[in-house]
Amino acid sequence: GIQVEQSPPDLILQEGANSTLRCNFSDSVNNLQWFHQNPWGQLINLFYIPSGTKQNGRLSATTVATERYSLLYISSSQTTDSGVYFCAVERNNYGQNFVFGPGTRLSVLP
Amino acid sequence: KAGVTQTPRYLIKTRGQQVTLSCSPISGHRSVSWYQQTPGQGLQFLFEYFSETQRNKGNFPGRFSGRQFSNSRSEMNVSTLELGDSALYLCASSPGDRGNGYTFGSGTRLTVV
Numbered sequence: 001g002i003q004v005e006q007s008p009p010d011l012i013l014q015e016g017a018n019s020t021l022r023c024n025f026s027d028s029v030n031n032l033q034w035f036h037q038n039p040w041g042q043l044i045n046l047f048y049i050p051s052g053t054k055q056n057g058r059l060s061a062t063t064v065a066t067e068r069y070s071l072l073y074i075s076s077s078q079t080t081d082s083g084v085y086f087c088a089v090e091r092n093n094y095g096q097n098f099v100f101g102p103g104t105r106l107s108v109l110p
Numbered sequence: 111k112a113g114v115t116q117t118p119r120y121l122i123k124t125r126g127q128q129v130t131l132s133c134s135p136i137s138g139h140r141s142v143s144w145y146q147q148t149p150g151q152g153l154q155f156l157f158e159y160f161s162e163t164q165r166n167k168g169n170f171p172g173r174f175s176g177r178q179f180s181n182s183r184s185e186m187n188v189s190t191l192e193l194g195d196s197a198l199y200l201c202a203s204s205p206g207d208r209g210n211g212y213t214f215g216s217g218t219r220l221t222v223v
Contacts, residue, residue: 031209
């Protein structure tokens with residue numbers, strides 16, 4: 001099956017700093033999404049981004065499908081950005097079942 | 111619009127018992143997927159139901175089962191609970207015919223003692 005790797009596994013930032021999270025996947029996919037899991041366990045969908053670049057406020061994401069990686073950029077980080085960021089991929093594009101990466105745990109310090 | 115609702119939020123069960131978890135999807139969504147999250151294994155796909163039929167299944171033993179009703183609400187059942195079944199169980203709903211719109215519920219935290 002598809003393998004998903006994420007780096008770095010842990011990241012500690014001061015408030016206001018910028019960061020880049022990376023997701024590598026082992027096979028071609030038609031669906032890639034980034035999720036943020038807050039400290040209460042809720043998974044929030046950040047981006048649906050099988051290819052190209054998208055921006056939403058301080059967050060942006062880029063997926064280069066031909067090279068099998070995706071990047072999540074967080075600018076001017078805030079303490080509320082803390083949590084675990086997951087990359088998830090799906091071979092199809094029907095929203096059936098995702099293979100999740102191990103996540104990047106982000107801690108933003110005040 | 112209402113999100114994905116999972117009940118109960120917390121559950122404590124004894125080894126050997128069985129448990130049923132419930133998930134109500136976003137209105138109009140026909141697909142419901144279930145995931146197990148543990149510190150050791152991360153997020154793992156259990157199964158997915160679409161229009162009352164199991165469309166995909168992960169690599170879990172037969173003790174884990176599910177079903178979907180005509181109103182798209184879904185339940186999952188775990189029989190003969192083991193200590194290793196302690197986990198956060200998350201369900202997600204989606205339209206089922208396209209990749210975006212995937213939305214998770216808040217999860218049910220199951221503790222087996």
